[in-house]
Amino acid sequence: MVKICCIGAGYVGGPTMAVIALKCPSVEVAVVDISVPRINAWNSDQLPIYEPGLDDVVKQCRGKNLFFSTDVEKHVREADIVFVSVNTPTKTRGLGAGKAADLTYWESAARMIADVSVSDKIVVEKSTVPVKTAEAIEKILTHNSKGIKFQILSNPEFLAEGTAIEDLFKPDRVLIGGRETTEGFAAVKALKDVYSQWVPEERILTTNLWSAELSKLAANAFLAQRISSVNAMSALCEATGANVSEVSYAVGKDSRIGPKFLNSSVGFGGSCFQKDILNLVYICECNGLPEVAEYWKQVIKINDYQKTRFVNRIVSSMFNTVSNKRIAVLGFAFKKDTGDTRETPAIDVCKGLLGDKARISIYDPQVTEEQIQRDLTMNKFDWDHPLHLQPMSPTTVKQVSVAWDAYAATKDAHGICILTEWDEFKKLDYERIFENMQKPAFVFDGRNVVDAEKLRKIGFIVYSIGKPLDQWLKDMPALA
Numbered sequence: 242m243v244k245i246c247c248i249g250a251g252y253v254g255g256p257t258m259a260v261i262a263l264k265c266p267s268v269e270v271a272v273v274d275i276s277v278p279r280i281n282a283w284n285s286d287q288l289p290i291y292e293p294g295l296d297d298v299v300k301q302c303r304g305k306n307l308f309f310s311t312d313v314e315k316h317v318r319e320a321d322i323v324f325v326s327v328n329t330p331t332k333t334r335g336l337g338a339g340k341a342a343d344l345t346y347w348e349s350a351a352r353m354i355a356d357v358s359v360s361d362k363i364v365v366e367k368s369t370v371p372v373k374t375a376e377a378i379e380k381i382l383t384h385n386s387k388g389i390k391f392q393i394l395s396n397p398e399f400l401a402e403g404t405a406i407e408d409l410f411k412p413d414r415v416l417i418g419g420r421e422t423t424e425g426f427a428a429v430k431a432l433k434d435v436y437s438q439w440v441p442e443e444r445i446l447t448t449n450l451w452s453a454e455l456s457k458l459a460a461n462a463f464l465a466q467r468i469s470s471v472n473a474m475s476a477l478c479e480a481t482g483a484n485v486s487e488v489s490y491a492v493g494k495d496s497r498i499g500p501k502f503l504n505s506s507v508g509f510g511g512s513c514f515q516k517d518i519l520n521l522v523y524i525c526e527c528n529g530l531p532e533v534a535e536y537w538k539q540v541i542k543i544n545d546y547q548k549t550r551f552v553n554r555i556v557s558s559m560f561n562t563v564s565n566k567r568i569a570v571l572g573f574a575f576k577k578d579t580g581d582t583r584e585t586p587a588i589d590v591c592k593g594l595l596g597d598k599a600r601i602s603i604y605d606p607q608v609t610e611e612q613i614q615r616d617l618t619m620n621k622f623d624w625d626h627p628l629h630l631q632p633m634s635p636t637t638v639k640q641v642s643v644a645w646d647a648y649a650a651t652k653d654a655h656g657i658c659i660l661t662e663w664d665e666f667k668k669l670d671y672e673r674i675f676e677n678m679q680k681p682a683f684v685f686d687g688r689n690v691v692d693a694e695k696l697r698k699i700g701f702i703v704y705s706i707g708k709p710l711d712q713w714l715k716d717m718p719a720l721a
């Protein structure tokens with residue numbers, strides 16, 4: 242029986258390994274982590290992450306060929322294939338701070354693998370890492386004195402949160418990069434044999450190590466670039482009376498461009514787009530390619546601009562101040578169908594409003610009050626470290642309250658900001674909400690989820706990102 246061990250039981254390690262266990266009954270999979278609460282949660286009925294379909298997959302395999310454990314060394318020692326899916330945050334100090342990937346956790350995992358192994362192993366990079374990381378990892382692993390042989394593979398993950406299980410069941414592609422040597426080809430084949438139990442042959446791509454590592458950074462950069470492109474257009478739409486949804490639709494009809502990932506928004510969030518692009522920028526700079534670095538930097542700059550523009554629009558529409566006004570924030574997660582708040586645009590928007598002394602009342606169906614308070618008090622990039630190493634925030638933000646539903650959040654509010662596209666926000670009773678709000682009542686839709694015309698008929702002043710502006714908004718100073 243092939244034994245797989247995955248170091249890191251997070252958003253990637255957990256779902257990915259659960260699906261491997263489900264699809265490959267003859268493989269034994271152990272997912273290990275240094276975080277005791279995380280492993281306890283994986284072994285309970287309340288999994289540590291919310292992901293549609295995940296409960297079902299875990300229930301089918303847990304205790305049969307899928308195990309969650311904190312006994313990292315034992316499972317690594319016994320495994321034939323070791324996946325490493327640990328955090329790769331942005332460095333906050335020293336060389337490359339604010340851009341380069343911090344490989345502390347990766348390096349410590351590699352050293353541990355080298356220390357505890359007593360047999361040859363395939364080590365798989367599942368985390369997103371800078372191109373050429375495998376070279377460094379190889380050096381750590383092969384400098385053991387025990388004569389054990391390691392083959393390094395790069396097998397980046399392309400799942401998106403909220404659709405992880407679907408993405409893992411039917412991936413557009415699985416990418417495996419390895420050394421172009423006899424041993425390297427054999428290792429690639431061994432991993433391919435695992436995936437080929439459910440992924441069609443033509444969807445499993447094999448490349449050299451550096452192409453696989455770089456393809457992951459490139460894919461995220463291309464995806465984020467589409468969002469920044471459409472968001473840049475949204476500003477121009479508002480200035481000219483064009484409608485960004487119509488523009489996206491017309492542009493996406495070109496089969497060379499395609500319709501996906503062209504939804505204008507308050508900005509992209511999530512744990513990876515910004516981190517991976519910053520990392521790409523740093524690699525370009527280190528390789529003497531400043532023009533290429535500048536090009537990709539713009540994707541982040543436009544994303545920051547979009548969030549600032551949204552806050553400015555709110556403040557300028559509400560008579561140039563939100564001081565002491567109550568703003569209801571609907572949605573805090575970085576996208577729907579997840580409770581993940583890492584780099585969510587809601588953090589920057591809330592901080593912007595708090596900067597103008599607003600009182601904020603937040604509702605998100607999947608995010609806890611504790612998480613929201615932590616996010617609003619944490620320093621940039623601190624969130625991407627293992628939970629037990631994150632600084633505990635001694636304070637809470639007093640002007641922020643968290644409500645149990647959208648009606649409670651919007652009661653007595655002067656304005657509503659929609660920051661996550663949860664389906665339930667489309668179906669709210671907006672007449673009831675309007676009745677209970679201060680007047681004039683504003684809606685700032687950062688995800689284009691509400692029917693703006695319907696809301697205007699009720700009496701709201703509505704701002705929908707990238708859409709033709711209300712007369713009210715046109716008359717306000719265009720700070721944005």
Ligand SMILES: NC(=O)C1=CN([C@@H]2O[C@H](COP(=O)(O)OP(=O)(O)OC[C@H]3O[C@@H](n4cnc5c(N)ncnc54)[C@H](O)[C@@H]3O)[C@@H](O)[C@H]2O)C=CC1
Nearest residue numbers: 249250251252253274275276327328329346368369398627
């Ligand atoms: N979240 C996502 O949707 C995707 C993330 N990725 C990449 O996958 C990697 C992991 O991301 P997530 O799963 O989101 O992170 P995560 O923070 O949810 O999980 C990482 C886990 O690794 C554990 N860990 C860290 N060092 C360890 C060590 N030395 N030994 C044992 N456990 C250790 C942490 O305690 C944590 O539970 C990152 O490189 C990320 O860029 C790639 C594709 C999608």
Ligand SMILES: O=C(O)[C@H]1O[C@H](OP(=O)(O)OP(=O)(O)OC[C@H]2O[C@@H](n3ccc(=O)[nH]c3=O)[C@H](O)[C@@H]2O)[C@H](O)[C@@H](O)[C@@H]1O
Nearest residue numbers: 398399400401402468502503504506509510511513575576
């Ligand atoms: O490396 C990663 O972490 C993953 O990053 C993204 O996945 P994820 O961040 O989970 O979610 P996305 O669906 O890509 O959304 C990212 C952000 O962009 C926003 N977005 C997305 C699409 C769009 O058209 N407009 C838009 O604003 C979303 O609301 C969200 O805030 C990629 O889609 C995955 O392929 C990749 O594996």
